[in-house]
Amino acid sequence: xxxxxxxxxxxxxxxxxxxxxxxxxxxxxxxxxxxxxxxxxxxxxxxxxxxxxxxxxxxxxxxxxxxxxxxxxxxxxxxxxxxxxxxxxxxxxxxxxxxxxxxxxxxxxxxxxxxxxxxxxxxxxxxxxxxxxxxxxxxxxxxxxxxxxxxxxxxxxxxxxxxxxx
Numbered sequence: 001x002x003x004x005x006x007x008x009x010x011x012x013x014x015x016x017x018x019x020x021x022x023x024x025x026x027x028x029x030x031x032x033x034x035x036x037x038x039x040x041x042x043x044x045x046x047x048x049x050x051x052x053x054x055x056x057x058x059x060x061x062x063x064x065x066x067x068x069x070x071x072x073x074x075x076x077x078x079x080x081x082x083x084x085x086x087x088x089x090x091x092x093x094x095x096x097x098x099x100x101x102x103x104x105x106x107x108x109x110x111x112x113x114x115x116x117x118x119x120x121x122x123x124x125x126x127x128x129x130x131x132x133x134x135x136x137x138x139x140x141x142x143x144x145x146x147x148x149x150x151x152x153x154x155x156x157x158x159x160x161x162x163x164x165x166x
Contacts (some may be wrong), residue, residue, distance in 0.1 A: 006140070014082050019072065037063055038120065040058070040061070041117070041145065042059070042163045043060050043161065044160070045161075047156055048157040048159075049156055057073060058074075058075070059071065061122075065118075065119040067086040067087065068134065069082075070082070071083075083104070083111070085104040085107065089102060092110070092111060104118055108133040117130075117132035117135045121130070124139060124142075125147065132149075134155065135149050135151050136149065136150055136152065137149040145163060145165070148160070
């Protein structure tokens with residue numbers, strides 16, 4: 001199964017969860033994270049395959065690269081998926097039993113078929129440049145709450161767009 005097929009399968013499963021089971025139960029408390037380590041808004045991911053694959057959702061990102069939570073929600077407010085991690089492990093929570101992974105990279109690799117720049121994303125959201133293999137970020141519109149990042153290599157090109165709530 002290639003990267004795009006895995007991403008599409010994961011996204012389709014996430015959307016199915018909305019209609020089947022409603023909301024996932026949060027495990028970590030939002031109060032664990034200081035307000036300066038909290039972002040929310042909307043994001044979209046477009047993968048340049050034939051046909052083009054895309055995903056859009058509201059998100060909330062809490063914490064930092066060492067410990068955090070990334071939640072995706074539907075327009076109706078239902079939790080699609082919740083990724084959480086600390087120094088020892090990472091977990092994907094949807095419905096049913098949570099899936100455990102040895103690291104955040106392993107979790108994103110499982111969920112999408114590729115490592116996504118979640119660690120670099122924290123630096124980018126702070127307005128700091130950060131290296132992420134194959135990705136480049138445009139931080140010029142960050143003061144207006146917009147961040148764009150593109151994966152140029154080594155995998156299929158992709159574009160991540162984030163619009164932060166103010």
